[in-house]
Amino acid sequence: MISKHLCPCCSLPLLRHISCHRIYWFCNYCHQEMPILDRVVETNWASELGIRQVSEYQRCLSRWWSAEKLGSHLEALDSCDRLTQLANRHGFDLYLDQEWRRMARDQAPLSLILCDIDFFKTYNDTYGKEASDRCLQHVAVAIAAAVKRPADLVAHYEGEKFAIILPNTHAQGAVHVAEQIRSQVSTLKIAQTHSPLSQYLTLSLGVASMIPSYEYSPGMLMTAATQALEGAKVQGRDRVILHEQLLRQTQLVEL
Template identity: 50%
Template sequence: MIDSDLQKNLPLILVVGNPKTLRVDLREAIDKEGYRIAEALTGEQGLNACQQLQPELVLLDTTMPDIDGFSCCAKLQALLGDHCPPILMIIDLGDQASVELAFEVGAADYVTRPIHWAVLRQRVPRLIQANWAMQELRQQVERENLLKEQLKRAEQKLESLTSVDTLTGIANRRCFDEYLHREWKRAARERKPLSLILSDIDFFKAYNNTYGTQAGDECLKQIARTIRQVVRRPADLVARYSGEEFAVLLPNTPARGGVQVAEAMRSQVKALAIANSGSQVSHLVTISLGVASAIPSSESSIDRLIDEAKEALDQAKIGLRDRVVFHMGNLSVNSTDLNPSTPLIWEGNVAEFYETS
């Protein structure tokens, strides 16, 4: 007698149909071969039993009192999909039309009535083993897909780590450089203006010396959030350029738009009202900003755009600070001095300017 625990691990064959289909000696022969047997008298019972018992093989009669075996086979395939066990149809000898229909509805194989064990014993283990192999293959594919998904998430996380400044949560210098090169090429193709803002926190070293580096880190994070709130267009990029420097890239934005954004950044940072007793220009934390703009062409370059923004920033940091300076050619102009009627500074119509709201 087989131990009950071992019995549970034996392959299960679900027989669906007329109990006379399987003679007593045939059931005994199947049992001796090391299989368990479950029986369902009707198609509906077979559908329920197959879902509950999850057999390794279904032996399905074509003739049943409620639904025929072909309809039952099709419903099993629809219900269980890839998890449907192989179905071995029982068909009348010489009924070629039923053989063809059985394969059309998804049967794995067939045997003819009356059933001979010599035939069945060859087909049952082959179908069960093929089903096991297919299940193992599907599990392997699922494992590989899971690993691919995990790898994809890991790569995305790594990419995020390599493109995001860990302290402030905005883009880092590497991301900025890559984005600037892409947008420069795009602007050159489309003949669109590109504006760059470089900003520096005024007397930040004094701030750190007075309040400590932890407070300095919190100050950087607040300023980064504030700049992000000012610069809201999806195509614009806010990045931490260096220690206390921030860069903002504004695609499809002429000079006036760049200055407007820079001025909004300056005023909003000052509105944070972060105390800085070490500042020589204000009792609050302030920033100085330099703006440069260009329409990429053979006569311009990325390095020149950056240099002009740096020169404008240097001018902003001389003396007064807490201001915006725009650079064009050899000219640096304070934002407060800009006049829309000045042809050298303003280009295009108001509708083309960057809008902050």
């Protein structure tokens, strides 16, 4: 006969065997005999078993929760640039894709700023790698100071390039942020004596803005911002250029 009682080791129902001498209780899985003497003992065992099961569940939950937190921590590390403490390219790509879909759903504008440090190779050749790393760190802090909203993301994209994602931002607002970034970096007065442009470090910035669509990918916005950045360099550097021909079919973002 299968019992309502459980084996404390296996958490499986016990079997009851009645012989002419006595009643035997044993586990059908581990074959361990359970000397159940009376209802009181059985009740105590049931309580103890319940406590054990809850404790085991809590331990399992704790291990799972720790794994979840560890996974989130590792994911955060994977998305963080160690030099500047900004988002890295991986983090940028993830966030751009997320905000593209969110703005497409809300039919709201998404803006992107790409900026390069002008003649950074010359700076690196002149002052060395350690100074160049410090320079990138200072520029990162200056850019982050100009980008104030929690939903905005500043990323160290690669080398001397930084990228800023601005959800719910029209072109005019994005250009304003870009000018603030350029001004912040200018106030640092980082010497760049061998630059053909200025005695201090400068930035070139390209801005693009559009209302995303599920029909297109974020690469469309990235391409437009890249073209605007190249335009800023062609026109003399140390300036902000807005990509003015960015289309969603024939729809331009309202300036």
